[in-house]
Amino acid sequence: xxxxxEVETTRQGIKPYIEGHRIKTTTIRQxxxxxxxxxxxxxxxxxxxxxxxxxxxxxxxIHCDSGILIIHLGMSGSLRVLDxxxxxxxxxxxxxxxxxxxxxxxxxxxxxxAILWTEDPVEQHKLIKHLGPEPLTTDFSxxxxxxxxxxxxxxxxxxxxNGKIVVGVGNIYANxxxxxxxxxxxxxxxxxxKAASGRLVSAVKNILxxxxxxxxxxxxxxxQSDGKPGYFAQxxxxxxxxxENCPQCGSSxxxxxxxxxxxxxxxxxxx
DNA sequence: ACATTGACCTGGGAGC
DNA sequence: TGCTCCCAGGTCAATG
Numbered sequence: 001x002x003x004x005x006e007v008e009t010t011r012q013g014i015k016p017y018i019e020g021h022r023i024k025t026t027t028i029r030q031x032x033x034x035x036x037x038x039x040x041x042x043x044x045x046x047x048x049x050x051x052x053x054x055x056x057x058x059x060x061x062i063h064c065d066s067g068i069l070i071i072h073l074g075m076s077g078s079l080r081v082l083d084x085x086x087x088x089x090x091x092x093x094x095x096x097x098x099x100x101x102x103x104x105x106x107x108x109x110x111x112x113x114a115i116l117w118t119e120d121p122v123e124q125h126k127l128i129k130h131l132g133p134e135p136l137t138t139d140f141s142x143x144x145x146x147x148x149x150x151x152x153x154x155x156x157x158x159x160x161x162n163g164k165i166v167v168g169v170g171n172i173y174a175n176x177x178x179x180x181x182x183x184x185x186x187x188x189x190x191x192x193x194k195a196a197s198g199r200l201v202s203a204v205k206n207i208l209x210x211x212x213x214x215x216x217x218x219x220x221x222x223x224q225s226d227g228k229p230g231y232f233a234q235x236x237x238x239x240x241x242x243x244e245n246c247p248q249c250g251s252s253x254x255x256x257x258x259x260x261x262x263x264x265x266x267x268x269x270x271x
Numbered sequence: 272a273c274a275t276t277g278a279c280c281t282g283g284g285a286g287c
Numbered sequence: 288t289g290c291t292c293c294c295a296g297g298t299c300a301a302t303g
Binding site for chain 1: 294295296297298299
């Protein structure tokens with residue numbers, strides 16, 4: 001479910017409630033996520049102060065006294081801030097109670113998410129150290145993308161969703177960015193011109209920034225940390241719109257499968 | 272080094 | 288109503 005805007009919206013939402021506060025109790029009801037939650041996590045977190053709530057790619061990083069809590073929301077995960085008396089439901093796997101009367105609650109029906117702990121510098125963690133640049137920094141530049149595309153045989157859409165090239169661009173925003181940049185998602189990455197590379201980098205940055213402003217995209221069940229949906233779905237041009245008219249030229253929007261992922265495009269605008 | 276596929280899970284909707 | 292099948296916002300690990 002969550003791509004970078006949804007994760008960033010979540011981070012911004014939970015930060016003011018937990019940063020600077022001390023953890024009282026951690027309740028873990030389900031240890032089996034993508035990887036098992038460390039068996040001693042509740043004990044480790046006891047009485048630790050939360051110093052910073054950061055993000056790298058789609059990971060939320062909660063810096064504590066003696067280490068860093070690494071949280072990934074997978075496909076269906078969410079983090080919400082609730083009052084302590086809020087009873088847990090079926091997929092509410094972890095509660096972290098803070099000393100100000102709130103709990104941070106991790107919910108994840110599909111359990112593709114992860115909650116891990118590291119006491120080493122987080123940039124050395126095996127899930128983090130091979131990640132590409134953040135899309136909203138200047139490291140993700142037209143020149144960088146153009147060079148990464150050289151000699152690649154995969155499609156430009158597959159390349160854009162590869163976290164070793166650039167992080168945070170999932171299926172929705174890859175579709176949207178390619179539409180805005182007028183690039184056919186199936187085009188081999190190696191065939192991308194410098195001009196197209198420039199358009200694509202701009203499109204990715206604009207789409208992600210706008211989506212963060214709107215609080216992310218709620219298609220089905222994404223919720224911001226306060227329970228409200230994200231409103232970017234209203235600004236989607238192409239994703240999920242098979243057979244509808246292209247907002248640019250009116251052609252019928254097509255749907256194909258590329259690397260097992262639904263890929264929407266306008267056959268007229270995206271050559 | 273790169274590309275492709277399977278795997279991990281649950282829930283919702285379509286079609287019969 | 289209920290069954291089966293397919294689909295879903297991610298991404299690692301194994302394989303060629």
